[in-house]
Amino acid sequence: MIDLRTLRENPDVLRHSQRMRGEDDSVVDALLDLDERRRGALSRFESLRAEQKSIGKSVSRASGEERDALLGRAKELAGQVKAAEGEAEELGRKLDELLYTVPNIVEDGVPPGGEDDYVVLEHVGTPREFDFEPRDHLTLGEMLGAIDMERGAKVSGARFFFLTGVGARLQLGLLNMAMQQAIEAGFVPMIPPVLVKPEAMAGTGFLGAHAAEVYNLPGEDLFLVGTSEVPMAAYHADEILDLGGLPRRYAGWSSCFRREAGSYGKDTRGIIRVHQFDKVEMFSYCRLEDAREEHQRLLAWEKEMLAKIDVPYRVIDTAAGDLGSSAARKFDCEAWVPTQGRYRELTSTSNCTDFQSRRLNVRTRGEDGKTRPVATLNGTLATTRWIVAILENHQQADGSVVVPEALRPYVGLDVLRPIA
RNA sequence: GGUGGAGUCGCCUAGUGGCCGAGGGCGCACGCCUCGAAAGCGUGUGAAGGGCAACCUUCCGUGGGUUCAAAUCCCACCUCCACCGCCA
Helix, strand or coil: CHHHHHHCHHHHHHHHHHHCCCCCCCCHHHHHHHHHHHHHHEEEEEEEHHHHHHHHHHHHHHHHHHHHHHHHHHHHHHHHHHHHHHHHHHHHHHHHHHHHHCCCCCCCCCCCHHHHHEEEEEEEECCCCCCCCCCCHHHHHHHHHEEHHHHHHHHHHHCCCECCHHHHHHHHHHHHHHHHHHCCCCCCCEECEEEEEEHHHHCCCCCCHHHCCCCCEEECCCCCCCCCCHHHHHHCEEEEHHHHHHHHHEEEEEEEEEECCCCCCCCCCCCCCCCCCEEEEEEEEHHHHHHHHHHHHHHHHHHHHHHHHHHCEEECCCCCHHHCCCCCCEEEEEEECCCCCCCEEEEEEEEECCCHHHHHEEEEEEECCCCCCCEEEEEEEEEECCHHHHHHHHHHCCEECCCHHHHHHCCCCCCCCCCC
8 A cells, every 4th residue: 555645745656656567647646636635524524523522521511501502502513523524534435445456666676567578687597408308297297196187177177186196295395395494594484374354365455456366255255365475464464563573574384276367278287377276485574674675585585495496597577567566576586497498487576565564554663663664575485386397397208307406305205206 | 053251552450421532550661769780769651644833633342323422322243251052
């Protein structure tokens, strides 16, 4: 959520940001207009209410005719107060409604443009030359008895799967390795609820433009989270965090649920794009002025994880138009997928500045004693999709897959071999 | 799912219509005392918004209602606790 005070003082910042995202900048004027009208109504209500209170007090002291006169005036005021309050509330509702549609202000330095206008920041590792025809991850997964899409579809429908045998072991090992790295880096490990209230979903910015992506349980008024970012951001909702305790870092392990509405036909083979997967996610609360630096740290921890699975990847700086509504900046790490001949997202780290914390009311107290919103950031440490990169990049001609060295203690196997 | 009880300023608690945005204790901050500390004493100590100074308004689980006036009365809902039922 945008800060109204900042908007009043410097509306061009939001106008520029909206244009960077390729979105409507006239929302700025609509906001300013509503804000001014609401403040007017509020101030009318406040002076009426003040008068009503003071008359109310004199009623209790007065008697006889004087009391009757005061009562008359008080009754009159009661109606006016109610009307003025209603008007202020109505305008406040409209303002909030509009405010909730406005995405975060884009950070300086973000490349302009849309999905394809990202800037590649670096390449790490080199795609391997195969002296045989590499198999795709699903073929390998089936040969290894690791992935069962057919039964996934039988039981749950398209884009569902079973991880079986070494597939299940691979995922458990990978996610455990991620948790272990996070713990060693000082993160608090966390297993959050994956069903959340509407406030948590809206607070993190997932009920806006991408509401169609979210599963909900209408009878329960609960939503299935698409990432543990949601419960971890809402974890400290309505709290004032100790300044000395920042940054607070959490590593959440959860299943993630996505409807993948509108992606019909995309990535229909294998486990690249599925309705349910598991993820270890970093989440950090820090001071606003430290957020850029913290963002770089999260990116560094992602790279540390990627190094452990030893796959070639690149880091991209996502263009403004492709940022989520809560992100001010986003870096993705994309691994090389040999059979697709391209890079696919394995991690994504976003700096959400004070966008989520304003909605969720997560604050800290500054040196001046005043409360102010914190920054929230998130980043991926491992997901089910990583299995794709591991299988494809480390496959051998016979269909076996060499487990990356760092991962071996967690998986308990050096090589995954095709089953008979 | 049923019945009973409860939700007040970080924590505990007082408060049954106007003198309550709200008293007390704990905690915390500052000061005095002390060589220093503890104890003791004194002062201060919720949040949001508006003017940004005095000050004003809102918030006593949430939402509605009654009233000139609601923490206080009425209704609905939510949450927590206890017991019962049902079921992992």
